Amino acid sequence: MDLSAFEHLRLELRRGCLVLAVLAELRSERHGYALVKALREGGLEIDENTLYPLLRRLETQKLLASAWRVEDKRNKRFYRLSPEGRAVLAWLLEEWRTLNDAIETVSEAQVTARRRKV
Amino acid sequence: MKRELTNQELLDRYVHAVRMMLMLPPGKVDDIAAEVRSNLESHIDDRATALGRELRPDEVSAMLKQHGHPAKVAMQYREQPGRSLISPVLFPLYWFTLRAVLAVWVTIRVIVAVFTLQGSSPAGTILLAFGRDLLLAAVIIPGGVTLLFAVWEYLEIRFRYSERWRPEALAPVPSHVPQPAKPRPMVQIIGGIVWLVFLALTLLQSQFFWVWGARGVFIPSDALYAMRVPLWLLAFFWIAHSWLDYTRFAAARWRKILRTGIVTAAIALAIFLVSTGDLLIAGPNWNATQARSLATLNQMLAGVLVLGCIVAGLALLRTFIRIVRRSSNHPRTPHLAS
Numbered sequence: 001m002d003l004s005a006f007e008h009l010r011l012e013l014r015r016g017c018l019v020l021a022v023l024a025e026l027r028s029e030r031h032g033y034a035l036v037k038a039l040r041e042g043g044l045e046i047d048e049n050t051l052y053p054l055l056r057r058l059e060t061q062k063l064l065a066s067a068w069r070v071e072d073k074r075n076k077r078f079y080r081l082s083p084e085g086r087a088v089l090a091w092l093l094e095e096w097r098t099l100n101d102a103i104e105t106v107s108e109a110q111v112t113a114r115r116r117k118v
Numbered sequence: 119m120k121r122e123l124t125n126q127e128l129l130d131r132y133v134h135a136v137r138m139m140l141m142l143p144p145g146k147v148d149d150i151a152a153e154v155r156s157n158l159e160s161h162i163d164d165r166a167t168a169l170g171r172e173l174r175p176d177e178v179s180a181m182l183k184q185h186g187h188p189a190k191v192a193m194q195y196r197e198q199p200g201r202s203l204i205s206p207v208l209f210p211l212y213w214f215t216l217r218a219v220l221a222v223w224v225t226i227r228v229i230v231a232v233f234t235l236q237g238s239s240p241a242g243t244i245l246l247a248f249g250r251d252l253l254l255a256a257v258i259i260p261g262g263v264t265l266l267f268a269v270w271e272y273l274e275i276r277f278r279y280s281e282r283w284r285p286e287a288l289a290p291v292p293s294h295v296p297q298p299a300k301p302r303p304m305v306q307i308i309g310g311i312v313w314l315v316f317l318a319l320t321l322l323q324s325q326f327f328w329v330w331g332a333r334g335v336f337i338p339s340d341a342l343y344a345m346r347v348p349l350w351l352l353a354f355f356w357i358a359h360s361w362l363d364y365t366r367f368a369a370a371r372w373r374k375i376l377r378t379g380i381v382t383a384a385i386a387l388a389i390f391l392v393s394t395g396d397l398l399i400a401g402p403n404w405n406a407t408q409a410r411s412l413a414t415l416n417q418m419l420a421g422v423l424v425l426g427c428i429v430a431g432l433a434l435l436r437t438f439i440r441i442v443r444r445s446s447n448h449p450r451t452p453h454l455a456s
Binding site: 076 | 156157185190191195
């Protein structure tokens with residue numbers, strides 16, 4: 001099996017899921033590093049250099065809002081979901097469920113067909 | 119002895135390096151730099167809390183190294199992180215052009231070197247000049263082609279001209295679409311007949327060659343004149359092969375065998391003619407002041423023959439590789455006439 005091809009496909013698959021996970025996590029306000037930790041604890045390992053610029057892009061798209069605030073004597077930038085982001089997240093989650101069901105159906109149909117042949 | 123940097127100094131240097139590489143408006147640079155610093159400080163604090171002590175400078179250094187090179191961090195923050203000098207859309211065409219230009223240049227330079235070797239200059243000097251030109255070309259040609267495509271890429275980003283198209287403006291489909299294999303044999307047949315008539319005239323009328331050049335200033339060499347019959351036969355077989363290709367009368371395998379034989383014979387004949395020296399010599403109306411032009415003409419003729427041999431040799435090699443691949447992939451598949 002070509003592992004590099006698998007790795008490439010895996011990264012592609014994760015890229016789309018990552019936005020969804022970030023939006024879902026930011027239903028409650030967090031700063032960048034806290035978000036990294038939350039995602040890791042949830043099982044989503046992420047490169048920080050990918051996440052922080054992604055947050056800025058989502059903010060540019062008005063899906064997130066941010067504000068600088070002091071916490072533990074440190075100046076930190078906190079992100080949270082904007083009202084537009086909340087609506088988009090709901091649509092994306094709906095899309096995610098539809099896709100998930102479709103994948104399940106397709107893969108299940110393949111397995112059933114193979115069993116019938118056997 | 120060199121002083122060890124403190125944690126703060128390491129962090130300051132890292133953030134400063136990111137700032138320098140962001141290449142964004144000053145307001146954005148300050149904001150991003152502050153965020154990078156804030157995230158790294160949170161990371162350091164978190165690690166320190168886990169260890170129950172302050173981090174040592176070597177640990178902070180290792181953490182920054184793990185975070186990534188400042189250039190890589192800065193690149194992720196740019197407005198167009200995917201912006202490349204030549205986009206994946208243009209890249210196949212760029213790669214093809216680069217290879218084609220290099221191949222043409224190398225072929226021409228090899229031919230020039232071969233002919234220069236026949237002159238009075240020492241071989242070492244010629245080889246040195248060849249090596250120098252090769253090195254220069256290895257820099258100039260990729261640079262020039264890359265620049266050309268980078269400009270194309272820039273214009274595409276700037277004006278989006280590839281998006282300014284309408285399906286209605288596309289060329290209509292011709293009423294008669296020729297089969298892809300048909301035009302080439304027909305061109306070969308016409309070319310072959312022209313060549314055959316020309317050579318037939320030399321067979322029937324030996325003085326025909328005297329009309330070559332302006333008022334017969336040059337005539338073919340003895341070797342070229344002696345080879346007129348094999349040349350005529352080659353042209354004849356080439357037409358026959360092209361006709362078989364056009365009509366597909368014979369199986370593809372036999373057509374390939376015939377073509378391989380003709381091309382091999384043509385290469386052998388060309389090598390023989392080039393090795394005999396000049397293909398054209400002074401004619402009855404020869405003028406000594408035209409010596410340079412005759413030499414140039416001879417070099418051009420020989421160059422064309424050498425180039426033809428290289429192209430034909432590569433085509434033969436490709437045919438051979440295809441046959442080997444096909445036989446190894448489908449050892450039991452019977453050959454079908456196409």
